[in-house]
Amino acid sequence: MTQFKTLDDVEIAGKRVLLRVDLNVPMQDGKVGDTTRIERILPTIKELVDKGGRVILLAHFGRPKGKPNPDMSLEPLAPILSDMLGQPVGFSDDCVGPVAEGIVGALEDGNVVLMENTRFHAGEEANDEDFVTRLAALGDIYVNDAFSAAHRAHASTEGLARHLPSYAGRTMQAELEALEKGLGDPERPVVAVVGGAKVSTKIDLLQNLVGRVDALVIGGGMANTFLAAQGKHVGKSLCEHDLADTAHRILAAAKESGCAIVLPVDAVVAREFKAGAASDIVAVDNVPEDAMILDAGPDTVAAVTAWLDKAKTLVWNGPLGAFEIQPFDKATMAAARHAAELTRAGKLVSVAGGGDTVAALNQAGVADDFTYVSTAGGAFLEWMEGKPLPGVEVLKA
Template sequence: MADIKSIDDADLAGKKVLVRVDFNVPLKNGEVTDDTRIRAALPTIQKLIDSRARVILVSHLGRPKGKGFEADFSLKPAAQRLSEILAMPVVFASDTVGGDAKEKAAALKDGNVLVLENLRFDSREKSNDADFCRELANLADVYVNDAFGTAHRAHASTAGVAKLLPAYAGYLMQKEVETITGMLDAPKRPFVAILGGSKVSDKIKVIDSLLDKADTLIIGGAMCFTFLLAQGKDVGSSLKEDDWVDRAAQMIEKAKTNGVKLLLPQDVVAAGAIDENAECEVVSVDDIPSDMMGLDIGPVTSRVYSEAIAQASSVFWNGPMGVFEMEPFAAGTKAVAQAVADNALADTIIGGGDSVAAVNKFNLADKMTFISTGGGASMELVQGEALPGVEALRR
């Protein structure tokens, strides 16, 4: 990110600094249940406080309708949690660019922190509306983007406002981009990539990109059944994408051409339905009953995948191996997570989304080199896409 200015390059003392953070945190009964994303922004927030900046934090939370305040999506609980973590008062404004926000932003003293209400209560945020961008910019002197998780969105707070103020990258944004692109551009080899999830169509560009970079590509989750279909196997009632079978066959051929070892399941845990109490059995991928669906990789596959991961010097993982939220179908994802955690010598990146939920569920997060906060953004970075939130910061 040599062509992007860091907050270390800026004189921020006494300046009002508008910071796009990702406080899209889970809430229950008006309280934050997981503050991982708030803590991820702390290095940048603390740097700004220590620099005597006047800090104005903006974020979205959830998917409100964009027609005004909705109590279930208020950022007030996130502001309260931040106040607890920082052990200092954090001011909260009940709007984003209205009278309360303007008044509280103007009243800030050096080292103060203000959190504005949910950006997406205003539909102009997602449409990158020029007037909304100006109204946001008018609150501050400087703009900082530290929300990698939304960097793939060209919204007012991630792209538009960066053109109206001196713009800098926060520490989290820098670390995310540099870590992921660093692994992709110059991985320590062998480089093992692990992809899971439900649909090949969602990951086809990522698969294509990784087949140009990885030494081994491991496929799990329901997307594996489209690949198995491409190999001529009968996958029973498993989730599959018939329209993508030919494309999957092309990916199998590309792996052979590029000398990439493509690992697909040899056995699966099958059941008649996605149900915690369903009757399960381990079956070979050559013998999946017509009335059953594969919902996790089986023990043989888990062992093969774990052995491949153990030999890696770099590991990138995005997507679970099965329906890991349900105990009967969690073993495969747990085995892969454990294998990644056990390879202490490898650079290991967890590429956001459900993979993060999995390593947290199995209490293995502290064993990973790097956990990305942005599932969609990290995937677009892997497939070589320009991220609007990053491009807006370029000099």
């Protein structure tokens, strides 16, 4: 496995620690809708505090486009962090400049301060050298605990690691170790489940996976594009007919590399897309012209679970159907619960990520049973696509 410098490799006591975290959480009226991302960074903060570090939290929130925007201030998160951490968390209304320097200069060992949104400065997303230098002046070491932002070469995700001794935080470390088990050096057979609405958003992903996994399960709306490319009629289903050639190329690449492609053999269809809509189960060769495919059928689920039974490693991104609405959640729920059961039994290493995937696993009640569930969206997808992530590459020992 590629070696990353971690908190085990550095003396923390008395040092100013610039800690990049992910606080891009859903907020409504000053309240956090989902605290998962905050919960994940607490172990790193607590460890740094316990070791006598002076912790300076760097994060972005939303897309303020390089200018201060009160609606995207991180200030409301300071008391929330304080409650969850169990100690005071200060706040600086800028992340660089005299105010920031004064607040950081007054920190004592074990103190924690949250700096204002790094994206209030255009230099953050531009990875501007002057801005990086001003940030770096506030710290003695840099720790990145925000894998979800690691696909961006920004000042606080990549630039700082070139100016200061740099380390992966515990969340970043856990993510990288899980991803290594998933695709870096996995135990075989490896099965990937890829779902979602459109092939066009996951072409790079599919092309990368067919050369790296033993079986690729394609579900959701994107499966319709592959079915249509094979000459099957998909009625009024979501389908990118113009990507038939792309689908054929992916199927050919899979055949050449010995990767089995698992497509739906039956489907749940309905005439309208709403909760409780009347539905039928049909073979994919017999989809009515006036119907939409909204979920995989029971025979498809059986084929998927049979592959999971053979697998040693599972990588999952995207649902098998329109899981948000019943009765079109059955395939995703059944596959997720089966994977969780195998994981609990020690038979499967299961790594999942992506917003819809996390929501589906939570809906199935099995997110905690998977080996690792990534809260990263774009970064997880780009990792699955085989692309180097700037914020990770710069941490390599």
